[in-house]
Ligand SMILES: Nc1nc2c(ncn2[C@@H]2O[C@H](COP(=O)(O)OP(=O)(O)OP(=O)(O)O)[C@@H](O)[C@H]2O)c(=O)[nH]1
């Protein structure tokens with residue numbers, strides 16, 4: 001093997017390590033998985049099933065719920081159930097979006113046909129958010 005080939009290989013390894021470390025550093029502050037969507041789509045119900053393993057009677061949320069979900073691989077994910085009511089939905093999304101590593105957008109297949117325009121708008125605004 002020539003000297004240049006060894007140099008290129010070492011350089012490739014160094015770049016890979018640097019990219020890996022930078023990505024880890026950038027994602028280290030991200031710890032939430034958000035449950036969002038229109039109101040009455042079943043977010044709080046899904047949250048209570050995943051966090052408490054219980055099916056509860058719910059009411060329209062006016063606050064956020066934060067809890068730990070234990071995945072099959074014994075990792076804990078901090079799940080956040082956000083209120084879906086239109087006048088408060090955005091403020092709660094703003095509160096968590098920068099620290100979120102994933103977003104679950106919940107739609108209710110029964111009511112989607114009536115709400116498809118709103119559901120699409122809210123999803124579109126999430127997808128174009130530069131954060
Ligand atoms: N959408 C939906 N609702 C269900 C389902 N099964 C039961 N529900 C009931 O429908 C209601 C809506 O559920 P929630 O989980 O409170 O809805 P949400 O998305 O948290 O609503 P907001 O907090 O207003 O954003 C509750 O009364 C549920 O118990 C289901 O499969 N889909």
Ligand SMILES: [Mg+2]
Nearest residue numbers: 043044060061
């Ligand atoms: Mg709710």
